[in-house]
Amino acid sequence: MVSEGLLRFFKDNPMVYGGATREELEQLSRIHELYPDSARLLTDCMAVELPFFRCLRCGQCCAIVRYITVCHEDVKRWAFQGRLDILDSLAIDERRTPLLALKKDEIKAAKAEAWALLESLGICSLKVYRLLYVTRLLECAVYVKRSNGACVFLEEKGDMAACSVHDTKPLVCKKFPYYIGKYTDSRLIKEDSFCPSLRATKKKK
Ligand code: SF4
Ligand code: SF4
Known part of the structure; x- marks a missing residue:
């Protein structure tokens, strides 16, 4: 709305x-x-x-941007694709989750929707359940974890940087800049x- x-x-x-x-x-x-x-x-x-x-594939954005946020569409897509490896590499920003209290009227429906989706896909994971309903109700509350000062999916290929989840990377990465x-x-x-x-x-x- x-x-x-x-x-x-x-x-x-x-x-x-x-x-x-x-x-x-x-x-x-x-x-x-x-x-x-x-x-x-x-x-x-x-x-x-x-x-x-033209992206020069230097990888600076993947190293410097601290919060690579993911949206509900990303989480849903990875659930459909069975990419539990990607979903496992996400973190929920617990500083944001108190905002869920403002969404009292919507939370029940968001949880029910998340539960139904996981049931239909045969995924049994409390973490994915939370990722689904948190991203359904909040923006910028889930992000990709980091390792060695960069996004966990950043890889080096010779002189170039590569994204190990390029085909299904977060929408925010697809769109940048x-x-x-x-x-x-x-x-x-x-x-x-x-x-x-x-x-x-x-x-x-
Ligand atoms: S978009 Fe990222 S990888 Fe591409 S040139 Fe800019 S900083 Fe480098
Ligand atoms: S998901 Fe891929 S494109 Fe996005 S920050 Fe990580 S390595 Fe870069």
């Missing part, structure tokens, strides 16, 4: 939100509702078009950006 105010905001910034799906807008509004002080929504003025971004569609946040493009490809974009401008 997207509030009237946010619907107006999305309409006033057609460049960024014009091509967004209903699900994307709903996800953004949930994040904004939960973290009104920290979750900034991108306006057309702050957006930079990146039509030809795009916000929605082909735009990114101008704050990401700066001289000290951790991403060499974004730094190069700055030089070309």
Whole structure:
């Protein structure tokens, strides 16, 4: 459910939100509702078009970004794929879970939905059950664990970095550095950006 105010905001910034799906807008509004002080929504003025971004596979993003968050769609996909190895590599941010108390009306339905899904897939895991209902109700509350200062899925292949779960990686990784569609946040493009490809974009401008 997207509030009237946010619907107006999305309409006033057609460049960024014009091509967004209903699900994307709903996800953004949930994040904004939960973290009104920290979750900034991108306006057309702050957006930079990146039509030809090329990843150099340096792996900096996988090492530097501390919280690679995963969403409900990611958790559901991995459950369907039987990727218990991936689900086992996720952690729930328990600093966020007290927020579940604000969702009293929805928690019963979210738990029932999680239980039914696990039953249909023949998965018996309390952890996956929690991952499902927590991500159903909260954004940015589940993230990929780290090891040796980087995402656990980061691998080295010769001079290049590789993602060991590339085919099914979290949506947030699939999207980076795009916000929605082909735009990114101008704050990401700066001289000290951790991403060499974004730094190069700055030089070309
Ligand atoms: S930091 Fe940029 S260039 Fe390096 S792997 Fe990440 S997206 Fe690609
Ligand atoms: S899941 Fe893959 S792409 Fe995402 S941070 Fe980890 S190694 Fe990088």
